[in-house]
Amino acid sequence: MKPLIIGAAALALSACATTAPATDYAAPASAATGDIPDLSVDTMREMTRVLSSDEFEGRAPGTPGEEKTVAYLIEKFREAGLQPGNNGSWVQDVPLVEITGEEFSPLTVSGSGQSMQFDYGSQYVGTTYRAVPSIDIDDSEMVFVGYGIVAPEKGWNDYAGIDMKGKTAVILVNDPDYETEALEGTFNGRAMTYYGRWTYKYEEAARQGAAAALIVHDTFPAAYGWNVVESSWSGPQAYAQTADNGMSETMMNGWIQKDVAGKILAAAGQDLATLSARARQKGFRPVPLGLRADVSFDNSIRRFASRNVIGMLPGATRPDEYVLYTAHWDHLGRCKPNAAGDDICNGAIDNATGTAALAALGDAHARAGAPDRSLVFLAVTAEESGLLGSEYYGANPVFPLDRTVGGVNMDALSLAGPARDVTVVGGGKSELDGYLDQVLATENRVATPEPTPEKGYYYRSDHFSLAKRGVPMFYVDGGEDLVVGGREAGAAVAKDYTENRYHGPDDEFDPGWDWSGALADLRVYYRLGRALAETDDWPNWLPGDEFRAIRDESCAAAGGC
Numbered sequence: 001m002k003p004l005i006i007g008a009a010a011l012a013l014s015a016c017a018t019t020a021p022a023t024d025y026a027a028p029a030s031a032a033t034g035d036i037p038d039l040s041v042d043t044m045r046e047m048t049r050v051l052s053s054d055e056f057e058g059r060a061p062g063t064p065g066e067e068k069t070v071a072y073l074i075e076k077f078r079e080a081g082l083q084p085g086n087n088g089s090w091v092q093d094v095p096l097v098e099i100t101g102e103e104f105s106p107l108t109v110s111g112s113g114q115s116m117q118f119d120y121g122s123q124y125v126g127t128t129y130r131a132v133p134s135i136d137i138d139d140s141e142m143v144f145v146g147y148g149i150v151a152p153e154k155g156w157n158d159y160a161g162i163d164m165k166g167k168t169a170v171i172l173v174n175d176p177d178y179e180t181e182a183l184e185g186t187f188n189g190r191a192m193t194y195y196g197r198w199t200y201k202y203e204e205a206a207r208q209g210a211a212a213a214l215i216v217h218d219t220f221p222a223a224y225g226w227n228v229v230e231s232s233w234s235g236p237q238a239y240a241q242t243a244d245n246g247m248s249e250t251m252m253n254g255w256i257q258k259d260v261a262g263k264i265l266a267a268a269g270q271d272l273a274t275l276s277a278r279a280r281q282k283g284f285r286p287v288p289l290g291l292r293a294d295v296s297f298d299n300s301i302r303r304f305a306s307r308n309v310i311g312m313l314p315g316a317t318r319p320d321e322y323v324l325y326t327a328h329w330d331h332l333g334r335c336k337p338n339a340a341g342d343d344i345c346n347g348a349i350d351n352a353t354g355t356a357a358l359a360a361l362g363d364a365h366a367r368a369g370a371p372d373r374s375l376v377f378l379a380v381t382a383e384e385s386g387l388l389g390s391e392y393y394g395a396n397p398v399f400p401l402d403r404t405v406g407g408v409n410m411d412a413l414s415l416a417g418p419a420r421d422v423t424v425v426g427g428g429k430s431e432l433d434g435y436l437d438q439v440l441a442t443e444n445r446v447a448t449p450e451p452t453p454e455k456g457y458y459y460r461s462d463h464f465s466l467a468k469r470g471v472p473m474f475y476v477d478g479g480e481d482l483v484v485g486g487r488e489a490g491a492a493v494a495k496d497y498t499e500n501r502y503h504g505p506d507d508e509f510d511p512g513w514d515w516s517g518a519l520a521d522l523r524v525y526y527r528l529g530r531a532l533a534e535t536d537d538w539p540n541w542l543p544g545d546e547f548r549a550i551r552d553e554s555c556a557a558a559g560g561c
Contacts, residue, residue, distance in 0.1 A: 037364045039522045041515045047076060047356035051329070052348035052509045059347060060333025061238050061306035061382045062098055069329050070307050073379055076359040077311035081366030085310030085376055086398050093305040094381055094392045097131050097246075100236045100300040107256070109142065109264050111291035116267065118260050121336075124214070125233040126254030128299065129246040136296040137251055140168045140211045144265065144287040146279030147172045148201045148213070154186050155282065162286045165209040168293045170261065171201050174221035176280040178454040186282065192456030196221075199386060199459075202253045212252040212293065216261040216272075223455035228503045229255050231335045231345065238385040240392065241303065252295065267291060306330075306381040308389050310398060311358075313365055315374040315533065322399040323532040324376045324407030324473075325361055325525070326390065326462050327354035328383030332503060342505040349497065349507055353518065354410035355379055361526055371533035373405060380462055383411075390462035394469050402560035405532050406432060406472040406539055408525050409463035413518040414478025415510075416493040421448040421479035422524060426458040429547075430472040431539035439527040443520070448480060470551035472539050474528055478521050 050056070050072065057065035074090045084090045104120035118124050128135050146158040148171035175196035177185035187193045194200050198215055205213035219225050233255065239246065256264075262272045268289035278284055309329065315321065331347025346352075358377045365375055376399060380389030397404070422440065424447045427433060440447055450457065458464065463473035480490040501507040532539075538561045541548040555561030 036523055036526055037367045039364050039519055039526065040360050041519050043076075043360045043363065044353070044356045044518060044522070045513075045515060047359060048348060048352040049509045049511075051352035051355060052346040052507075054344050054346070056346075058333040058335070058345045059329060059331045059352075060236065061096060061330050061385070062302065062304040063333055065333060066306060066330075066381070070309055073309045073329060073355070073359070077309065077362060077377065080311070080359050080363035082311030082313055082362045082377060085312040085378075090311065091307040091309055092393065092396075092398060094308055094389050095241045095305050096238045096303070096382060096385075096388065097241045098236050098238045098302040098304065099128060099131060100302075101127055101234075102298045102300060104297040105295055108294040109267065109291050110294070111289075112267055112269070114267055116263060118256070121230055121234065122257075123260050124254055124256045125230055126212075126214075126252045126295065126297070127233055127237050128252050129239050129249035130251060131245040131301050132247075132299060133301070134296065134298045135251050137168070137212055138294055140166060140293045142168045142170060142264070142268075142289045142291045142293050144170045144270070144275055144289060146275075146284045146286070147174070147176050147195070148204055149175065149195045150204055150207075151195060156186065158279070158284060158286060159204075159208050160285055162288070163209070164205070166211050168212040168214060169205045169208070169210045170256075170264070170289070171205070171213060171215050172221075172276060172279055173198070173215050173218055174454065174456070178221050183453065188453075191453035192459070194459055196456055197459050202250065205253075206249045210250050212254070212295070213250050215255050216258055217255045218258050221454065223452070223457075224502070225499065226257060231332065231503050232384070235335060236333065238306070238382050238388060240388050264291065265289070306389065308381055308393055309379040311362060311377040313362065313370055313375040313377075315372050316370040317372045319374045320403055321373040322376050322404045323373055323529055324378055324404060324466070324471075325358055325410070325529055326378045326380060326407060326466075326473075327351055327358050327410045328381070328389065328462055329355045329379045330381050330384055330389070332384055335503075335505065338505040345503065345505055346508045348509045349415065350412045350502065351383070351410075352509075353413035353415070357410050357413060357518075357522055357525065360522060361529065364526055365530070368530075371530055373533040374399075375529060375533055376407075383462055387462055387465050390465035394465040401466070401469055401471055402554040402557055404466070404471050406474070407463070407466065407532070408474045408476070408528050409461055410525060411461040412477075413521060415513045415515065415518055416478070416482055416490060417514045418483045418517040418520050419445075419479030419490065420481045420483060421446045422521065423448050423450060423477040423479055425450050425475040425477060426467075428542070429545050430541045432472050432474055435528060435531050435539070436474065436476065439524055439531065442527065443524055445479070445520075445524070451480070467547055468550070470541075470547055470554045472541060472551070476521075476524065476528070478517055482517075
């Protein structure tokens with residue numbers, strides 16, 4: 001999950017904001033302007049309290065906390081009037097392997113007549129996707145590879161002319177033009193592309209044969225502080241099981257602090273700022289550093305099946321056409337303790353709130369009566385481990401993707417109070433924009449374009465697992481222009497959450513929360529889902545969008561779309 005989008009950059013929306021073009025698609029009037037059943041704030045409040053209680057131990061996949069979470073969600077889905085969504089079952093098994101790194105050595109970097117050691121946790125973190133008892137990276141040559149991107153369609157190759165087999169790649173976070181103000185550029189200007197995501201960088205390093213990949217952490221282009229890296233990348237890590245036990249991956253994927261990278265490059269006679277500037281230019285070539293890396297750690301390995309929870313409300317006239325609501329139920333489990341010694345990352349906002357929204361929306365839709373199309377309520381696992389539950393669903397859909405109209409993803413509801421707007425992530429990509437415009441007009445709210453597209457939020461939540469397979473998905477967050485306090489107040493709330501609670505033990509339930517803003521957002525989500533479920537249309541991605549060809553091919557199949 002990403003931190004709340006309404007960060008400090010919300011005060012400067014103009015040049016870097018994505019803008020949605022006009023579209024002729026619009027929601028059915030009955031869905032956009034009709035009455036809405038009461039949405040239960042009591043359901044939202046109580047489910048969030050229970051799911052984020054210490055009893056659920058931070059809802060890590062494969063733990064007793066998962067068992068309690070899944071049982072509780074089934075109970076609440078049933079009470080909401082939903083039916084089991086997977087051929088009579090409430091769950092879809094998601095096979096995972098959990099790898100817990102232990103006994104980490106320092107990261108030792110030697111060469112040029114000197115040796116430096118960097119401590120695990122405070123200066124570097126690392127993990128492996130390989131299901132093996134231990135990792136020992138010995139005397140691995142270090143290479144600075146810029147942004148670690150190979151994009152033939154853009155004439156870009158940061159690995160050009162070098163054999164990375166057995167070597168350690170030092171990689172910059174984000175992509176080369178994240179500092180520009182406009183949205184035009186080789187890598188979409190300020191808006192992050194998938195090439196900027198850490199997931200891609202590790203994938204490419206593995207394809208290049210690297211032994212290890214170390215991303216240089218920098219708070220602004222990463223969009224989160226080192227505290228988030230340390231808490232998210234320490235402790236048990238869950239991955240999708242693979243036939244080769246992850247042996248095609250690097251031996252270690254990790255992060256290093258920016259000052260650590262500076263020291264390493266200085267030891268090689270290089271300057272981080274100078275090399276970073278070179279890496280932003282087309283034609284950059286990798287720079288061997290003449291240094292060697294050593295690091296080792298042991299692994300505890302556990303294989304298990306986590307579960308997605310699926311409820312549905314069958315459609316009245318076209319039950320074989322589907323509209324999705326998605327939210328992830330998992331969080332980090334036990335993590336680095338706070339000053340008080342609390343080591344449970346409860347994940348109240350992230351994402352007990354979104355999970356609770358599934359049941360509240362299911363209840364409202366059921367009381368309104370079945371729409372034409374079927375509504376699917378999908379609570380996915382292992383989002384925090386890399387969207388694994390939604391990725392598994394996307395690769396193994398219970399409901400055919402070419403019969404899935406679209407959907408709404410909910411990841412962390414705003415509890416800052418009501419806002420005049422909503423924040424649209426990935427606006428201007430699909431014909432869904434017309435539905436949103438009509439719904440917002442009904443609710444007397446406006447759409448604020450994503451203020452910080454350089455942070456790549458579009459690739460950081462579960463909708464992406466469906467979008468990249470062609471299914472148009474709404475990703476609409478609570479707004480930043482608060483009724484009380486405006487944008488300045490919204491920015492302050494988001495800054496506090498990101499710096500003091502996000503992915504830490506202090507993301508806990510607060511009985512004093514103001515739920516009126518979350519309830520207003522739920523009204524928007526209700527109307528969007530209802531609109532898709534009551535139209536005959538199949539909204540598509542706009543011409544030229546990266547996902548348009550995928551959807552067109554899917555719809556061209558016999559019986560598709």
